[in-house]
Amino acid sequence: MTRDTAFFEFLLRMGDNTLVLGHRVSEWCGHAPVLEEDIALANTALDLIGQTQMWLGLAGEVEGEGRSADDLAMLRDAWDFRNVLLAEQPNGDFGQTMMRQYLFDQAHVLLLEKLAQSSDERVAGIAAKAVKEVTYHVERSRDTVIGLGDGTSESHRRMQAALDLLWPYVGEMFTDDEVSGIMAAEGIAPEPSSLRAAWDAAVQQTMSEATLVIPDSGFAHAGGKTGFRHSEHLGHMLTQMQWLQRAYPGARW
């Protein structure tokens, strides 16, 4: 694998994570349990879509085949997406959404802090901007996980169920492969496995405050960030997200 191929793959992973999760979170718009949460979730979704524009924009540039961020977002099919499986999991109830958000945000912020030191200036620039947004995301999702986990017995039960359901999707965020090896050798991005210890420490602290029990299992689904095997949910999501560009190719505002 050449450096540029690996770099393109890496950028798709970054941009597809924020795109897919951003779209998922935007599905709450108008449906959240209270007005304040509705607006907060929409803000988070918009932040993630904004980051997508930067990551996929750079991906298109690195690929050098004239594809824009919009082309990459709207005209690829499920098997070309490189987001982790966690990001594409359905929203479930509000607690499940916030649990997914926290598990992702905590990894996202640790990664962006490292990417802000990337040897590639463009990557460092995007990360420096995104890390401010994501620092707020993780603060908010952490507080909500704690509030609901250590809340009523009903909210506690739901948060524990969400943690149990999503835990098998955590491991994929920290696996290394040929792409990440080349990125690490080039000084562009850290090996994902190098972030695990800090993530574990933060998540253990949060879950203990939330009175939630972390499942005693290291099992991890794989296949999202390689595109090898996405879960069924991604295709359904894309039919909604890409519908307009598929039905009316080239449509503009």
Added chain:
Amino acid sequence: MSSPNAAYPDTPDQAMKPKRHEWPLWEVFIRGQHGMSHRHVGSLHAPDQEMAIKNARDVYTRRNEGVSIWVVEARHIAASSPSDKGPLYEPSESKVYRHPTFFDIPEEVGAM
């Protein structure tokens, strides 16, 4: 060692409907980029003061409106009663001499 779930003995088997509690109301004050004082911008609901600040950030500073947020729970605000309007405010209507318009201001003072 007891598990963290021990504090919630009814967790596994009882799927009861929780009572719907309304979060308390908070009044939000924001200091704008160039303003000198915090101004009341509106209100919102939140479970505690930390979340009230976060919600205020998300609801009232989306368009770069502020550099500082105050929140206060609405029940802590003491307010005058509209029915006391007469005795409270009308007496000052007839006291024009309270406005500083009855003496000349020396030139050297400049604009006041």
